[in-house]
Amino acid sequence: MQTINCKITLDDCYDYAKYNLYNSIGLIIGIFLVVAVLNPDMRHEIISCLHKYIIYFQTLKLEGTLTFYNILILIITFVIKEVIPIIFLYVIFWFCFLRMQSIGCYFSLKSQKNLKIKDKGLYLYNDNNMKFIDWNRVIDFCETPKLYVVSIDFWYFVVLIPKRAFSNENESNEFLNFVSSKIAKHK
Numbered sequence: 001m002q003t004i005n006c007k008i009t010l011d012d013c014y015d016y017a018k019y020n021l022y023n024s025i026g027l028i029i030g031i032f033l034v035v036a037v038l039n040p041d042m043r044h045e046i047i048s049c050l051h052k053y054i055i056y057f058q059t060l061k062l063e064g065t066l067t068f069y070n071i072l073i074l075i076i077t078f079v080i081k082e083v084i085p086i087i088f089l090y091v092i093f094w095f096c097f098l099r100m101q102s103i104g105c106y107f108s109l110k111s112q113k114n115l116k117i118k119d120k121g122l123y124l125y126n127d128n129n130m131k132f133i134d135w136n137r138v139i140d141f142c143e144t145p146k147l148y149v150v151s152i153d154f155w156y157f158v159v160l161i162p163k164r165a166f167s168n169e170n171e172s173n174e175f176l177n178f179v180s181s182k183i184a185k186h187k
Helices: 011-037 038-063 069-111 169-186
Strands: 003-005 114-117 121-125 131-132 136-141 147-152 157-160
Touching: 003 121, 011 147, 011 157, 121 136, 136 169, 147 169
Parallel strands: none
Antiparallel strands: 003 114, 114 121, 121 131, 136 147, 147 157
């Protein structure tokens, strides 16, 4: 197979960081819930917040003013006061995390220049040296909207191959089929 020019940009790394985030969102939510349950302060805050709204709900019910409109106001108030600030902080945190991960990925992979794919494995070239990666060491191969990602078993090292490195879709499909067959053969 030919040599592929796989010069990495910051945008490529951002696409890879988004791919990592989307694949780990369930794990992140799970960790948040475990921390919420195990942390006494956070657990106390959650319980007291719910208790406050339950008392307000019961007060409306006892007064006989529990209407659809009051329930709707209660739900909207809960979402605005309790849920939206948490979601806002969560979104800000993950935006910053994505940017940091993108920049870190970029600085670790920016020297990656060319890639040769052969029957024995991957040959990764940069300015100073060549790194050989045997097909046995490839643990995952996947596709994002802008990249092909080859994950290697060495400290979860990755090789990012931008789709723009291929001149047409046939070349890209040929690469995809070749790499998929090599990985399937060595698993």
